[in-house]
Amino acid sequence: MNIIINHIRSFNRRRLTRRHLKKTLVGARLWRPKRIYRRYMLAQSYYRPQLKMIKSWAFKDTEYSNFYYDLKILNIEHMTHAISVITNLEHKIIARYIEEIRTDDWLKKLILKNLKSSDYPKDTKVEFARRIGWYAIARAIKPKVIVETGVHNGVGACVLTRALMKNSEEGILGEYFGTDIDESAGQLLTSPLSDYGKILYGDSIKSLGKLNYTIDLFINDSDHSETYEQQEYEIVNEKLSSNAIILGDNSHVTDKLSKFSLKTNRKFIFIPEKPKDHWYPGAGIGVSYIHPQN
Numbered sequence: 653m654n655i656i657i658n659h660i661r662s663f664n665r666r667r668l669t670r671r672h673l674k675k676t677l678v679g680a681r682l683w684r685p686k687r688i689y690r691r692y693m694l695a696q697s698y699y700r701p702q703l704k705m706i707k708s709w710a711f712k713d714t715e716y717s718n719f720y721y722d723l724k725i726l727n728i729e730h731m732t733h734a735i736s737v738i739t740n741l742e743h744k745i746i747a748r749y750i751e752e753i754r755t756d757d758w759l760k761k762l763i764l765k766n767l768k769s770s771d772y773p774k775d776t777k778v779e780f781a782r783r784i785g786w787y788a789i790a791r792a793i794k795p796k797v798i799v800e801t802g803v804h805n806g807v808g809a810c811v812l813t814r815a816l817m818k819n820s821e822e823g824i825l826g827e828y829f830g831t832d833i834d835e836s837a838g839q840l841l842t843s844p845l846s847d848y849g850k851i852l853y854g855d856s857i858k859s860l861g862k863l864n865y866t867i868d869l870f871i872n873d874s875d876h877s878e879t880y881e882q883q884e885y886e887i888v889n890e891k892l893s894s895n896a897i898i899l900g901d902n903s904h905v906t907d908k909l910s911k912f913s914l915k916t917n918r919k920f921i922f923i924p925e926k927p928k929d930h931w932y933p934g935a936g937i938g939v940s941y942i943h944p945q946n
């Protein structure tokens with residue numbers, strides 16, 4: 653067994669060809685190498701495309717975190733159905749909102765322009781990843797107040813205020829509040845999107861405690877520790893409107909939002925995220941909502 657493992661390690665280290673590994677293993681004249689080789693290659697075949705993407709990403713790209721990517725078409729289709737169930741709106745309405753944000757060249761140009769004049773790495777593509785789902789929900793439920801904890805450079809803030817801008821064109825006004833501990837956060841949120849909201853600088857829990865508004869859409873995306881996430885849900889609980897939706901950006905790693913939903917008689921759905929043309933395995937959107945029949 654050790655002989656085989658050493659061969660595989662040396663295969664990885666020396667970047668030898670698959671044929672070489674196969675030849676070496678078969679040459680060992682053991683009963684199992686062929687089988688192990690096949691199993692090893694089968695498992696690797698699931699990850700090979702991502703490993704290839706990692707190589708080109710490491711050399712060409714400048715992003716370190718909060719990656720930009722679009723979603724796989726099938727993922728978008730599943731997301732559309734899930735949001736249609738959550739909001740009790742027809743699939744075609746949600747599909748229209750999703751298409752609206754994915755093809756929003758005005759927004760992409762604005763973000764790109766701001767990225768170029770900021771100190772943030774100058775990535776050339778702007779895609780919204782799971783924030784596409786945040787946008788569709790904000791368009792669907794027409795919230796009067798959106799709160800997003802954790803703004804970072806402000807891509808989520810731009811997407812959410814853009815939804816408010818579109819809602820206002822349909823006669824429904826809304827306001828956005830972002831929270832961030834970092835005073836340089838939100839560089840991308842400029843006029844005219846900044847007319848639809850503002851950023852509250854300082855610790856999220858403190859900002860939420862002071863916020864004197866009824867919240868219709870709450871997005872948790874600040875300190876990603878389990879305890880902090882839970883504290884955010886608890887502090888906003890009494891500020892939520894009767895049909896408020898909570899989106900958790902930590903639900904792919906913790907059960908805090910699903911447990912909070914059970915405790916407060918809410919429904920919970922997790923919408924997984926499948927990045928297109930990116931090595932990142934994807935996070936997802938935890939959605940906590942009140943069932944229309946409740």
Ligand SMILES: C[S@@+](CC[C@H](N)C(=O)[O-])C[C@H]1O[C@@H](n2cnc3c(N)ncnc32)[C@H](O)[C@@H]1O
Nearest residue numbers: 802803804807808832833834855856873874875
């Ligand atoms: C993952 S980023 C947010 C990404 C953003 N929502 C988006 O869509 O691009 C997390 C942000 O949370 C902020 N943060 C971390 N701990 C915080 C805290 N205790 N209070 C407020 N903001 C915090 C960080 O400064 C960082 O900008």
